[in-house]
Amino acid sequence: IFRNLRGKTMKPTSVHDIFIISFFVFSHLVRGVRINAASAPDCFTLYCFTQYCLYLQLEDCRSGMYPPKGPTYGNVTWYTVNLDLPPSERWTQVIKDKNTELITMVRTIKDMAKGFFNGKLVNLVDEELPLIVDTLPQPFNEEIKGIAAVSGIPLGEITLFNIFYEVFTVCTSVVPLVVNVNFQRGNKTVFKSTNFAGYVGILTGIRPGEFSLTVNERFSVDGGYVGILEWILGWRDGMWMGFLTRKVLENATSYEDAKNQLSQTELLAPAYFILGGNGTGQGCVITRTRINTLDIWELDMKLGRWYVLETNYDHWEKPMIFDDRRTPAMKCMNQVTQANISLASIYDVLSTKPVLNKLTTYTSLMDVSAGTLESYIRDCPNPCTPW
Numbered sequence: 440i441f442r443n444l445r446g447k448t449m450k451p452t453s454v455h456d457i458f459i460i461s462f463f464v465f466s467h468l469v470r471g472v473r474i475n476a477a478s479a480p481d482c483f484t485l486y487c488f489t490q491y492c493l494y495l496q497l498e499d500c501r502s503g504m505y506p507p508k509g510p511t512y513g514n515v516t517w518y519t520v521n522l523d524l525p526p527s528e529r530w531t532q533v534i535k536d537k538n539t540e541l542i543t544m545v546r547t548i549k550d551m552a553k554g555f556f557n558g559k560l561v562n563l564v565d566e567e568l569p570l571i572v573d574t575l576p577q578p579f580n581e582e583i584k585g586i587a588a589v590s591g592i593p594l595g596e597i598t599l600f601n602i603f604y605e606v607f608t609v610c611t612s613v614v615p616l617v618v619n620v621n622f623q624r625g626n627k628t629v630f631k632s633t634n635f636a637g638y639v640g641i642l643t644g645i646r647p648g649e650f651s652l653t654v655n656e657r658f659s660v661d662g663g664y665v666g667i668l669e670w671i672l673g674w675r676d677g678m679w680m681g682f683l684t685r686k687v688l689e690n691a692t693s694y695e696d697a698k699n700q701l702s703q704t705e706l707l708a709p710a711y712f713i714l715g716g717n718g719t720g721q722g723c724v725i726t727r728t729r730i731n732t733l734d735i736w737e738l739d740m741k742l743g744r745w746y747v748l749e750t751n752y753d754h755w756e757k758p759m760i761f762d763d764r765r766t767p768a769m770k771c772m773n774q775v776t777q778a779n780i781s782l783a784s785i786y787d788v789l790s791t792k793p794v795l796n797k798l799t800t801y802t803s804l805m806d807v808s809a810g811t812l813e814s815y816i817r818d819c820p821n822p823c824t825p826w
């Protein structure tokens with residue numbers, strides 16, 4: 440398969456093959472925390488299941504959690520990224536401030552990777568991944584190079600963080616990297632996001648007055664690694680998910696434009712896009728495969744659908760029994776009622792376990808018309824489910 444898929448851009452070397460295969464294996468192991476939960480039981484999931492049962496008596500919907508207080512609900516710092524600067528200079532301030540944390544995160548990942556193939560995996564990241572960065576689209580390639588230059592971290596490791604970010608989002612070492620970013624052109628805000636310092640794509644963002652956008656991971660057999668493998672091997676038709684969301688936030692001109700781009704662009708990995716607009720009925724969940732759109736689930740007042748709620752499962756299927764955050768979240772939303780919906784009441788819903796769990800890194804609240812984005816780093820004190 441590798442031989443048939445290989446494109447022209449990368450020279451075939453056996454080292455390259457080992458790199459690809461070991462990454463494939465490595466990423467699945469690290470992601471196991473989540474993937475195992477949704478596939479055949481093994482020792483780990485059985486252990487977790489036991490833990491989960493202990494907590495299965497779901498807690499009552501929280502109230503009065505907002506505004507967040509207490510030492511663990513840290514405020515996220517704001518930075519400005521000036522889009523008028525050359526891409527390589529845009530992230531300088533963020534990286535200067537967060538360099539210690541970035542180095543720590545990269546070291547944690549390296550230590551984990553050292554266990555594979557007698558440490559050869561680490562060498563391969565340093566030697567092979569810098570080749571990949573030039574295949575990434577503008578302005579992402581230049582921004583990544585700029586970040587590597589400012590931080591002094593090898594380019595391969597920054598590239599790794601940018602293309603396998605899903606692996607890292609479950610690591611606790613990314614928590615200190617959470618920042619809010621105000622992206623500006625001509626000294627005016629174009630969009631705002633909550634980001635991980637060092638990552639140039641977007642997972643959560645808002646274009647004030649126009650739309651808000653977040654991404655959720657969608658597990659599928661035809662998963663992200665197929666697309667990433669194809670990219671490495673030279674088939675480069677799809678778009679990196681976090682790069683598409685950045686492009687949409689940066690350059691889409693309306694809710695409709697954003698919706699079209701998000702549903703029509705070929706992707707490297709399946710995903711859910713959660714899009715909100717500023718008008719009545721503008722709110723939807725777009726369920727994507729790599730190639731096409733399976734479903735666009737929109738608000739519909741006539742049907743009494745005053746909210747749409749997405750975790751990590753297709754909304755027309757039941758969530759996995761191990762990971763049902765949807766039922767408790769919907770229970771709380773229905774208790775709040777449309778009349779009482781506000782940032783505060785949404786924060787309460789998102790603070791109710793197991794909607795809030797050990798994997799929750801941050802909670803973001805966005806109001807499209809007001810143009811606001813606020814994010815809070817989360818902690819889930821015991822007893823708390825692992826996911």
Ligand SMILES: *[C@@H]1O[C@H](CO)[C@@H](O)[C@H](O)[C@H]1NC(C)=O
Nearest residue numbers: 507508509510512513514515
């Ligand atoms: C977070 O920021 C808000 C508004 O900027 C402020 O009122 C609040 O005291 C801050 N909280 C913490 C824990 O620093």
Ligand SMILES: *[C@@H]1O[C@H](CO)[C@@H](O)[C@H](O)[C@H]1NC(C)=O
Nearest residue numbers: 521523524623624625626627
């Ligand atoms: C942005 O503001 C700074 C100082 O406030 C000014 O020096 C600069 O010329 C402005 N840039 C643009 C593109 O307006």
Ligand SMILES: *[C@@H]1O[C@H](CO)[C@@H](O)[C@H](O)[C@H]1NC(C)=O
Nearest residue numbers: 648649692693694717718808
């Ligand atoms: C809503 O978005 C439309 C189109 O982007 C814009 O013309 C309008 O001013 C926005 N309304 C508000 C209240 O921001």
Ligand SMILES: *[C@@H]1O[C@H](CO)[C@@H](O)[C@H](O)[C@H]1NC(C)=O
Nearest residue numbers: 577578682685686687689690
């Ligand atoms: C947005 O459009 C501008 C102008 O066409 C382009 O330079 C920029 O790279 C685009 N942004 C993204 C993230 O693609």
Ligand SMILES: *[C@@H]1O[C@H](CO)[C@@H](O)[C@H](O)[C@H]1NC(C)=O
Nearest residue numbers: 773774775776777778779780
């Ligand atoms: C909604 O809010 C009103 C006034 O703030 C309050 O009296 C009422 O009890 C709330 N309803 C629910 C279901 O919480």
